[in-house]
Amino acid sequence: MQQHYVERDATEAVVAAQWSRVLGHPPASLDTDFFAAGGTSLLAAKLVSALRGALGTQLPLKAVFEAPTFRGLSTRIREGGSSPHTRVLTLNAFGRGTPLLLVPAASGGVVGLHRLGGAPIDRPVLGLQARGLDPADGAPCATLDDIVDDFATVLEKAEAPRSLHLAGYCVGGILAYELACELDRRGWDVRSVVLLNTSLYCPPLEAADGAREKLRSIVDEAGLTVPEGEEPDTVSVFRLLTSDDADTLESDFAQFEARLKVFGSVGAAISGYVPRQVVFPVRLFSTDDRDDPADVERTPHEVTDWPDLGLPDFWQHHVPVDHFEMIAHEPTLRAVEEVLTELDDR
Template sequence: CGLFADTLALPSVTIDDHFFHRGGHSLLATRLISRIRTVWDTRVTIRDLFQSPTPALLAEHIAAGGGGNPLDTVLPIRAATGRDADTAPLFCVHAVSGVSWGYAGLLPHLGADRPLIALQARRLGGTEGAPGSIEEMADDYLAEIRKVQPHGPYHLLGWSFGGLVAHAVAARLEAAGEEVALLALLDSYPLPGGFRAPEIDGRHVLTALLGSRGESVPVRCADSVPDIAELAEKLRQSDPVLAGLEHAQAAAVVAAALDNLRMRYRYVPGVRFGGDALFFDATGTPAAQPGAAAWAPYVTGRIEEFAVDCEHARMTEAEPLRAVGEVLARRLRPARI
């Protein structure tokens, strides 16, 4: 309880207090995990905290042997269990990094009975089975989603790169006769007409992963072919959330980001989604056109836009997710499956 309270900057917590309901988010979660590893010499990971988010549950989990893989493709941030097992989850698709831990910041805003299932890049686990296109990725995630929830109504969300994938999954579900009750796009834009893909060098990868912070990180491969090993070390040094990754895990994140950038730069949606969509605009990073206009060729329903006061790269930090979560809580109906 003491480690929970110290990390959350609270006077005290009880053995049954939920870390993410008391103000925890992915950055604080990684700090807590680091302190637990130091104090208890255990292999506990952020996945274990998602699975066991109270002091009592986490202590029991550690005693039984923690160490769940935090980079698995399907990551239950809040699993559907007990009385919540028939509540339709919110499925959240990763951004270019392939990692989806940040969506934990939505938990306190969605209601205690809403399962939240994150999808992470299969490339994080190696090249076997990794998709070669966004179309293949959407097919893969569709299959994983239907293992968790065989039939609708479905709720989908994606930030940046993940919005492209979420839209593709939504269109596939609709084509299969399923209901998509919610499609949320977090500062995600399809490529504009006439787009020409840039050369991807080391600096490009760092700024994709770190936002504007990546522009000033010194790196030898800044203007040349990305050096995955070098970039992995820079990522561990510069990103407080991913700092706890082992070198091989950080290298997998860089490799996934590189693959995702290449797929993103050649992707134009080949399908249209007939339902409505919610678009969340990071106002601190101006776009060439409004989200509704950018998505109009690919979404035939109504596109509602919501302004979020942040830069694009900070979209999954605590305050931006509070704004997003408040809108989602109003729109996520109490759907049963």
């Protein structure tokens, strides 16, 4: 299992990314103290400067001294109105390489991906967030084409850099691959697509069934008790989460329900996916457990794996840890940066 704290929202993802970049390691828990973890006054100034660049805000230096824990600093940013309420999120504003765009997986956001915004990734890092994750955006996109068109339009409106590497973890790799195709069609310079343990076993799934699967996983991960013989429902699980003593940011039912709907919509959108041929470089970082046996069993169509597609510029890197550990695995992060740097130098 992962040996680091997993952030809970976009604000914590940004803080964790810059914390990792400044100190060389992510926060170990919500209550990790910046100074106890190796921070100094000079490093506090560097952290604030990095957060200002990522958040586009004038965060005061005293914020780190007044709220030195990961929880405290993240809360200070939220309460100060600097939380990144945007579809295109900046995890890191600085670096030498071509910018990297992180495309969300089934969760619809950047939660869990903060290490790709921190050291050793030496380039600006952007993160996309799916439509519907914020209830004010409206319903999530229903098809893969809709998701891709929406992402491309959001990037154009945000005036994102027109030359990009794209990366996606798990099913996010499929979204990154298809988004790269669309951006290439629109004239963007797609430098590469990095697939982080992306499987091509995509069994049939209805959006409502995907949302129920996510709800059951939330129940299991939170250790909640559901009456025997009953299926968890959204309202009861939300009540259990908000009444439990566990650390949670769940406070708005509409946002909680929206998160489930996004998960279900992404799962339904990639059902039966078969990739097309592309001309840009594709790099696959793969663990031994990349293909979920349950997904393999439920996928009715014949699957041709990435290495067998005959892509003109393809390379696969074996990752010696499991699916959940890889996005915090320091050697893998270094290998990703080395691949991106090599492609930049072409």
